[in-house]
Amino acid sequence: MYKNIMLKISGESLAGSNEHGFDFEILNDLSKSIKNLQSKNLKISIVLGGGNFIRGSSFSNGVVDRVTSDYMGMLGTVINSLALQSNLKKIGVDSRVMTAISINKVAEPYIKNKASSHLDKNRVVIFASGTGNPFFSTDTAAVLRASEMKSDVIFKGTKVDGIYNKDPISNSDAKKISEISYSDYLNKEIKVMDATAISLAKDRSLPIIIFSILKSSNIIDIVDGKGSYSIIKDTK
Numbered sequence: 541m542y543k544n545i546m547l548k549i550s551g552e553s554l555a556g557s558n559e560h561g562f563d564f565e566i567l568n569d570l571s572k573s574i575k576n577l578q579s580k581n582l583k584i585s586i587v588l589g590g591g592n593f594i595r596g597s598s599f600s601n602g603v604v605d606r607v608t609s610d611y612m613g614m615l616g617t618v619i620n621s622l623a624l625q626s627n628l629k630k631i632g633v634d635s636r637v638m639t640a641i642s643i644n645k646v647a648e649p650y651i652k653n654k655a656s657s658h659l660d661k662n663r664v665v666i667f668a669s670g671t672g673n674p675f676f677s678t679d680t681a682a683v684l685r686a687s688e689m690k691s692d693v694i695f696k697g698t699k700v701d702g703i704y705n706k707d708p709i710s711n712s713d714a715k716k717i718s719e720i721s722y723s724d725y726l727n728k729e730i731k732v733m734d735a736t737a738i739s740l741a742k743d744r745s746l747p748i749i750i751f752s753i754l755k756s757s758n759i760i761d762i763v764d765g766k767g768s769y770s771i772i773k774d775t776k
Contacts, residue, residue, distance in 0.1 A: 542692045545763075546586070546694045549570065551588060560593060571627040573760055586665070587685060593613075614640075617668050679737035686746060693747050701751055702752075747771055748772040751767065
């Protein structure tokens with residue numbers, strides 16, 4: 541069904557029930573799912589958030605300015621990317637971390653053609669440090685890199701298995717929205733992904749699947765045409 545996918549995983553999801561850092565069971569489970577996907581000859585790109593360490597937009601509080609806090613958040617994404625790369629290596633998955641800000645000791649600089657070459661060689665490519673610019677989220681970075689890598693779809697991993705009309709964690713009567721258009725998503729001001737990312741995806745006609753990372757095997761099920769998720773796409 542899909543041949544070239546982008547996985548966008550929030551940093552908070554990697555922390556699981558912890559406030560900060562990693563839930564290593566989630567990290568291990570995600571790595572195993574990525575290996576399974578790779579065995580299906582899929583091109584796999586990944587963008588990780590950094591919210592399990594710091595969210596730049598919320599850390600800016602008058603003491604640390606917004607631009608500095610955003611760069612601190614980018615460094616959090618590098619930490620997550622290196623952790624995932626190390627875990628993938630342990631189970632025999634070849635991957636590369638490419639970063640939009642220069643950290644030559646730990647990751648390759650992002651160059652579009654080189655990233656495409658890695659994907660062609662069946663390497664998983666993990667894009668770190670967002671777009672490399674403050675004021676842009678890692679959601680926007682995921683859509684941007686997916687567009688550049690010509691991905692078929694974006695898989696957005698969160699703590700819930702889709703989009704709901706209200707928070708399903710605190711509201712037992714929340715109803716799931718299985719499918720929604722880009723325009724309706726923006727009009728309803730849903731917060732699963734930010735508006736800039738959705739607008740860019742709309743321009744590129746790039747579908748976005750929302751699934752639960754707490755059971756990352758959902759990715760495999762969805763690729764196989766099953767699973768539990770919501771999808772944002774052009775419904776015309």
